[in-house]
Amino acid sequence: MTPTSIALNRFGLGYRQGDELPRDPKAWLRGQIAAYNPWSGELAQEDYAAEQLTSLVSNVDEFRSRRRNIGKTGAADAGKQQVEMSREGRREVKTIYTADVAVRTRVAVESDTPFMERLVHFWSNHFAVSTGKKRITNLVGIYEFGAIRPNITGNFRDLLRAASLHPAMLFYLDQFSSTGPASAAMTRSGAQQGGRGLNENLGREILELHTLGVNGGYSQADVLELAKALTGWTVQGIQQAARAAPQHNGSAFFSAIHEPGTRTIAGRSYREDGAGQALAILDDLALHPSTARHLATKLARHFAGDVPPPAMVARLEQAYNDSGGDLPTVYRAIIDSPEAWAPEPVKVRQPFEWVVGMLRAAGDQVVKDWWLARILSELGQETWAPTSPAGWDDRADSWMGPDALFRRVEAAEAIAEKTRLSDVRELADAMFPGALSSTTQASIDAAESNQMALALLMVSPEMLRR
Amino acid sequence: MMSRRTILGAGAGLAALSMSGARITAATAATDKRLMVIILRGAADGLSIAAPTGDPGFARARAAWSDSYASAPSLGGMFSLHPALKRVGEFYAQGDALVAHAIATNYRERSHFDAQNLLESGGLKAYERRDGFLNRALGLMPAQDFPALAIAPTLPLAMRGDNPVTSYAPTKLPDASGELVDRVRGLYSHDPQLEQMWDSAIKTRGLAGDSAGENLRGAVELGNLAARLMDNSEGARLVMVDLPGWDSHAGQELQLKKTLANLDATLGAFHDAIGPMWANTVVAVVTEFGRTVAINGTKGTDHGTASAGLLLGGAVNGGRVVSDWPGLAPSQLYEGRDLMPTGSVEAFLTGALSGHFGLDPVRTFDTMFPGRNQRAMEGLIA
Numbered sequence: 001m002t003p004t005s006i007a008l009n010r011f012g013l014g015y016r017q018g019d020e021l022p023r024d025p026k027a028w029l030r031g032q033i034a035a036y037n038p039w040s041g042e043l044a045q046e047d048y049a050a051e052q053l054t055s056l057v058s059n060v061d062e063f064r065s066r067r068r069n070i071g072k073t074g075a076a077d078a079g080k081q082q083v084e085m086s087r088e089g090r091r092e093v094k095t096i097y098t099a100d101v102a103v104r105t106r107v108a109v110e111s112d113t114p115f116m117e118r119l120v121h122f123w124s125n126h127f128a129v130s131t132g133k134k135r136i137t138n139l140v141g142i143y144e145f146g147a148i149r150p151n152i153t154g155n156f157r158d159l160l161r162a163a164s165l166h167p168a169m170l171f172y173l174d175q176f177s178s179t180g181p182a183s184a185a186m187t188r189s190g191a192q193q194g195g196r197g198l199n200e201n202l203g204r205e206i207l208e209l210h211t212l213g214v215n216g217g218y219s220q221a222d223v224l225e226l227a228k229a230l231t232g233w234t235v236q237g238i239q240q241a242a243r244a245a246p247q248h249n250g251s252a253f254f255s256a257i258h259e260p261g262t263r264t265i266a267g268r269s270y271r272e273d274g275a276g277q278a279l280a281i282l283d284d285l286a287l288h289p290s291t292a293r294h295l296a297t298k299l300a301r302h303f304a305g306d307v308p309p310p311a312m313v314a315r316l317e318q319a320y321n322d323s324g325g326d327l328p329t330v331y332r333a334i335i336d337s338p339e340a341w342a343p344e345p346v347k348v349r350q351p352f353e354w355v356v357g358m359l360r361a362a363g364d365q366v367v368k369d370w371w372l373a374r375i376l377s378e379l380g381q382e383t384w385a386p387t388s389p390a391g392w393d394d395r396a397d398s399w400m401g402p403d404a405l406f407r408r409v410e411a412a413e414a415i416a417e418k419t420r421l422s423d424v425r426e427l428a429d430a431m432f433p434g435a436l437s438s439t440t441q442a443s444i445d446a447a448e449s450n451q452m453a454l455a456l457l458m459v460s461p462e463m464l465r466r
Numbered sequence: 467m468m469s470r471r472t473i474l475g476a477g478a479g480l481a482a483l484s485m486s487g488a489r490i491t492a493a494t495a496a497t498d499k500r501l502m503v504i505i506l507r508g509a510a511d512g513l514s515i516a517a518p519t520g521d522p523g524f525a526r527a528r529a530a531w532s533d534s535y536a537s538a539p540s541l542g543g544m545f546s547l548h549p550a551l552k553r554v555g556e557f558y559a560q561g562d563a564l565v566a567h568a569i570a571t572n573y574r575e576r577s578h579f580d581a582q583n584l585l586e587s588g589g590l591k592a593y594e595r596r597d598g599f600l601n602r603a604l605g606l607m608p609a610q611d612f613p614a615l616a617i618a619p620t621l622p623l624a625m626r627g628d629n630p631v632t633s634y635a636p637t638k639l640p641d642a643s644g645e646l647v648d649r650v651r652g653l654y655s656h657d658p659q660l661e662q663m664w665d666s667a668i669k670t671r672g673l674a675g676d677s678a679g680e681n682l683r684g685a686v687e688l689g690n691l692a693a694r695l696m697d698n699s700e701g702a703r704l705v706m707v708d709l710p711g712w713d714s715h716a717g718q719e720l721q722l723k724k725t726l727a728n729l730d731a732t733l734g735a736f737h738d739a740i741g742p743m744w745a746n747t748v749v750a751v752v753t754e755f756g757r758t759v760a761i762n763g764t765k766g767t768d769h770g771t772a773s774a775g776l777l778l779g780g781a782v783n784g785g786r787v788v789s790d791w792p793g794l795a796p797s798q799l800y801e802g803r804d805l806m807p808t809g810s811v812e813a814f815l816t817g818a819l820s821g822h823f824g825l826d827p828v829r830t831f832d833t834m835f836p837g838r839n840q841r842a843m844e845g846l847i848a
Contacts (some may be wrong), residue, residue, distance in 0.1 A: 197763015380619040387710040401620035401633040402667035410639035443653045
């Protein structure tokens with residue numbers, strides 16, 4: 001691959017039809033950090049404020065309680081009514097989800113700053129939430145738009161706060177109802193009540209996945225302490241948090257369920273400070289050397305290969321530590337890493353970036369929202385639906401197999417059929433400047449139609465890897 | 467391909483009837499045997515799958531959920547099967563299923579990802595090995611041609627490695643045109659990796675027939691699909707299936723009722739569709755670790771240690787619970803919170819495999835899970 005092809009494909013999301021090729025690949029990438037606009041394209045017209053989020057939450061909450069109440073009426077057709085309600089509810093929520101998937105995809109397809117869009121997707125996956133938890137199906141989009149997008153060019157500390165304490169995450173990892181064993185609510189009610197108590201899920205994943213990493217040197221005791229500090233963090237708009245104090249971005253703090261007292265994590269103690277206690281811990285975790293190592297490793301893996309080059313990991317780690325977690329400094333260190341410019345392809349394109357790359361290159365096409373959502377699911381990467389809080393795996397083995405390859409071929413043909421094109425040969429040169437193999441060139445030349453040529457180009461080795 | 471499926475559908479019911487009661491014992495070549503391994507991802511609660519309802523510690527810790535087991539089938543002794551596992555209960559009653567309880571891998575922390583990596587790679591430490599225990603097991607097999615397949619879009623780690631395996635999952639995308647399929651072969655003529663994958667995909671598609679419209683999420687279809695991929699003379703000898711959705715931190719009672727019903731439907735459909743071959747088949751079901759004995763504050767359970775495994779099939783020496791039961795009194799728990807492991811998931815898996823294919827139990831263990839100085843469980847297979 002040439003440096004221009006690397007900048008376009010490995011750092012960016014692929015050539016966008018009609019664009020000039022960047023003259024200075026590194027300068028083009030650096031320029032995107034400053035030019036990045038979290039509210040680009042369709043996002044500019046949407047309302048992603050906290051009020052919107054809270055109403056999405058309370059809609060689901062009210063819906064659930066209405067459905068429960070029908071069951072209590074004892075009416076003969078109560079069961080049937082509930083089934084009908086559920087069907088209607090699912091349809092409504094699915095409409096929101098599908099529209100959000102389409103917005104995410106189109107913003108990436110139309111972006112002037114594709115390197116930064118790639119980073120949006122990277123961080124969204126680092127702080128993964130999933131529609132596997134049905135309750136958050138209508139929140140996963142607004143989570144990425146409102147908590148991830150505006151925070152990727154600041155300090156990691158702010159991204160960590162925004163993502164880990166967002167309503168979607170608080171629901172996804174069962175934090176919203178976690179109750180301190182010695183909290184006022186538990187003491188008042190005297191004995192243990194059903195459905196109340198401590199849940200350590202979010203505490204564990206913050207340490208294992210969001211900050212220190214699995215070998216980052218924390219213990220089960222740290223998990224419990226963080227879980228206790230996090231008690232009280234819940235969501236605005238649900239009945240059980242009606243008396244909680246509103247916090248940023250639709251979350252809330254309910255002191256009655258907060259575990260009182262000093263907490264000790266990684267040898268440091270944190271005095272009782274209500275909502276501030278968890279924030280102070282998160283801020284320190286953000287600056288922890290294990291966090292720097294963990295994030296540097298994942299970023300190096302994303303840009304320089306499944307086995308991250310140690311020298312690059314060390315460089316990113318140092319950039320992170322020296323700047324106190326300043327993300328643009330780390331991004332510049334990625335651009336300046338020779339390992340990320342290795343001429344042979346170092347990564348397999350995952351389904352989402354592959355579809356985005358194809359749509360960027362193909363230009364004019366008629367693709368409906370539901371069709372986009374479905375094709376991503378058929379390709380094995382249903383948007384915002386990874387099967388675990390670790391997010392999608394970023395290694396070739398998880399994405400390349402005989403069946404996965406066959407699906408790409410089917411999808412390529414389906415997308416090509418929806419596209420109107422003039423000359424695919426010219427397009428191929430622009431997509432992989434100076435890097436198109438003679439085999440791919442010959443296959444395209446021999447195709448009987450532009451549609452066939454485009455489908456072949458999309459499943460060419462050049463396009464499947466980056 | 468279509469007609470083969472139609473014939474199968476008609477035959478399956480009759481075959482199932484002839485199976486009940488007598489086990490078919492006709493002499494068969496070693497290569498006629500089939501093995502399916504199902505991994506329940508997310509840490510399935512063994513105490514719910516086979517509940518030790520006769521242990522006073524269970525009654526104490528899980529009192530809130532005891533209603534579930536009021537009319538549950540007894541497994542004999544102190545255990546009751548989860549009521550959602552209806553077909554599994556039938557298999558158990560006819561001697562075609564067993565439960566191995568209080569088993570764990572050699573992993574003793576509580577991360578899903580590390581635990582799954584360790585189980586699948588069979589290494590001593592997570593991320594130490596890049597190949598999987600099922601792939602290495604293929605090297606031990608008596609037959610030279612031993613087709614192995616994962617029902618998944620890409621290969622799970624357990625199946626990755628030097629021995630040839632493939633993956634398959636039904637698709638709802640429109641079929642690619644024959645024209646494009648032919649041309650893609652040429653496109654990969656200088657790319658050995660893609661060329662090999664492509665050839666493998668074409669071959670598997672041929673074998674699986676036309677299954678457009680089916681979906682992994684349909685539990686019955688999954689069971690039918692697995693049977694269809696295994697039930698003819700060139701069919702897969704080893705199939706691996708991944709079932710996610712077992713991480714029950716909140717609202718566990720309802721969650722497991724659904725996921726266990728799905729598992730049961732898959733196993734039942736598989737049994738019905740594979741017909742007489744059930745007699746030569748073993749299905750092993752395992753998970754990466756268990757869950758806490760106590761119910762947490764959100765009506766779920768958190769990451770624990772020992773869990774249970776299932777072994778099903780006509781070849782299984784079943785109708786029993788295999789366990790050195792550690793007890794559930796507070797002093798008997800691992801770290802005061804989890805079911806204490808007294809048996810090994812690795813020994814269970816290697817015991818199923820070596821018993822079924824007539825392999826040496828020590829060598830099988832060393833190949834699949836090297837460096838442990840342990841041996842496979844014996845007597846699991848009739």
